[in-house]
Amino acid sequence: MIYLKKVDPQIKALIQKEKKRQSETLMMIPSENMVSKAVEEAVGSCLGNKYAEGYPGKRYYQGQEYIDKIETLVVERVKKAFKVPYANVQPLSGSPANLAVYTALLKPNDKIMGLELAHGGHLTHGDKVSVSGQFFKSVSYKLGKDGFLDYQALEKLVLKEKPKLIIAGITAYPKILDWKKFSLIAKKVKAYLLADIAHLAGLVLGGVYPSPVSFVDVITTTTHKTLRGPRGAIIMVTRKGLKKDPDLDKKIQKAVFPGLQGGPHINSIAGIGVALKEAEKNSFKKYSKQIVLNAKALAKELKKNGFNLISGGTDSHLILIDLSSFKITGNLAAEALEAGGIVLNRNSIPYDSRPPFYPSGIRLGTPGITSREMKEPQMKKIALWMKIIIEEISEIKKKMKISFESEKKKETREKIIKQSKAIKSIIVEVKKLCQKYPIKDFY
Numbered sequence: 137m138i139y140l141k142k143v144d145p146q147i148k149a150l151i152q153k154e155k156k157r158q159s160e161t162l163m164m165i166p167s168e169n170m171v172s173k174a175v176e177e178a179v180g181s182c183l184g185n186k187y188a189e190g191y192p193g194k195r196y197y198q199g200q201e202y203i204d205k206i207e208t209l210v211v212e213r214v215k216k217a218f219k220v221p222y223a224n225v226q227p228l229s230g231s232p233a234n235l236a237v238y239t240a241l242l243k244p245n246d247k248i249m250g251l252e253l254a255h256g257g258h259l260t261h262g263d264k265v266s267v268s269g270q271f272f273k274s275v276s277y278k279l280g281k282d283g284f285l286d287y288q289a290l291e292k293l294v295l296k297e298k299p300k301l302i303i304a305g306i307t308a309y310p311k312i313l314d315w316k317k318f319s320l321i322a323k324k325v326k327a328y329l330l331a332d333i334a335h336l337a338g339l340v341l342g343g344v345y346p347s348p349v350s351f352v353d354v355i356t357t358t359t360h361k362t363l364r365g366p367r368g369a370i371i372m373v374t375r376k377g378l379k380k381d382p383d384l385d386k387k388i389q390k391a392v393f394p395g396l397q398g399g400p401h402i403n404s405i406a407g408i409g410v411a412l413k414e415a416e417k418n419s420f421k422k423y424s425k426q427i428v429l430n431a432k433a434l435a436k437e438l439k440k441n442g443f444n445l446i447s448g449g450t451d452s453h454l455i456l457i458d459l460s461s462f463k464i465t466g467n468l469a470a471e472a473l474e475a476g477g478i479v480l481n482r483n484s485i486p487y488d489s490r491p492p493f494y495p496s497g498i499r500l501g502t503p504g505i506t507s508r509e510m511k512e513p514q515m516k517k518i519a520l521w522m523k524i525i526i527e528e529i530s531e532i533k534k535k536m537k538i539s540f541e542s543e544k545k546k547e548t549r550e551k552i553i554k555q556s557k558a559i560k561s562i563i564v565e566v567k568k569l570c571q572k573y574p575i576k577d578f579y
């Protein structure tokens with residue numbers, strides 16, 4: 137960082153601190169990952185200097201000779217990788233990508249149906265605090281009490297509500313989505329079917345999660361999660377989608393630009409292209425396979441160590457833990473684990489008795505630590521460390537007779553965490569593990 141050092145030592149110092157934090161802790165938020173040096177170079181390149189409103193061959197500004205070539209190349213890579221006839225690589229991230237699909241396919245107040253946020257869906261799948269739940273009528277479907285998607289209940293709800301669009305996508309449901317069942321249900325009411333594979337795109341390309349391509353009309357994905365690319369997103373239209381509506385591609389194209397966005401981030405688009413090239417390699421397939429093997433190993437050990445896992449385990453990269461039996465909030469658990477170097481997030485669980493800001497669960501995943509080449513034996517260690525920390529924290533809270541109301545205060549949680557002996561020794565172990573599995577370039 138020779139230039140940053142000269143120009144802005146303050147920002148440089150903060151970047152270096154963040155780099156150290158990432159290198160010394162376990163990145164276990166399932167939507168996070170790290171990129172290759174090649175992706176970093178593309179994102180940090182001169183492409184960020186260029187405005188390119190429009191699409192290749194149809195831009196509003198001059199100087200697009202190479203920009204057009206780049207965007208076209210990346211679009212072709214997406215089409216080849218996912219086997220789709222249309223791709224748009226301009227959405228700035230996942231939420232705008234979903235909004236673009238809604239504006240392309242729906243009128244204000246049309247009905248949409250997505251998985252409820254607390255049951256593993258996403259804010260943009262119709263949650264009331266998001267425009268997706270305000271500009272459109274939103275009816276959510278839920279998991280069954282057993283933590284599994286109940287397709288019969290979904291069908292009943294769809295037949296009753298007749299949504300115009302059904303969204304099949306997850307951020308916290310660890311099991312495999314049955315794309316075919318979704319497709320049969322959507323067909324009954326002639327609804328459009330959107331698969332939001334933001335969490336799953338890398339697993340799909342790695343061949344360890346079924347592809348929705350033959351079953352849905354439209355697909356959205358971010359590019360920075362299991363796909364291991366830069367922050368960005370893609371919208372794809374499938375052959376099935378074009379059969380249902382031959383103008384679907386044009387509608388999406390218009391919705392992204394000029395409907396919702398101005399100039400695309402060509403540097404990020406180039407980075408997406410690099411990530412897709414990397415995903416063609418055998419090593420990426422091995423990586424994807426290991427993500428799932430690690431998540432399964434971690435889930436098995438967590439269960440052995442007394443954790444209650446929603447849906448009973450995982451078939452993907454993520455795990456959702458119900459902490460009710462430990463009588464602590466997800467906030468306290470996530471903060472205690474962070475103090476021990478294990479970085480994950482608090483999360484609502486299905487039928488949560490607590491509010492979303494103080495939920496009963498934590499969510500974790502393996503894409504980040506698998507990028508550091510950790511394998512099953514390391515998952516065993518992490519599960520044990522989690523058990524030791526959570527049990528001790530729960531015990532301290534009990535001894536201090538802390539109520540739920542008091543636990544809501546950050547100072548109270550800090551007091552509990554300060555008393556932990558386990559955290560002080562586990563952070564040392566985590567640092568040692570991180571040194572053994574450093575963040576390095578993987579290509």
Ligand code: DSN
Nearest residue numbers: 166167230258307334
């Ligand atoms: N924030 C992402 C996640 O953590 O799942 C989804 O947008």
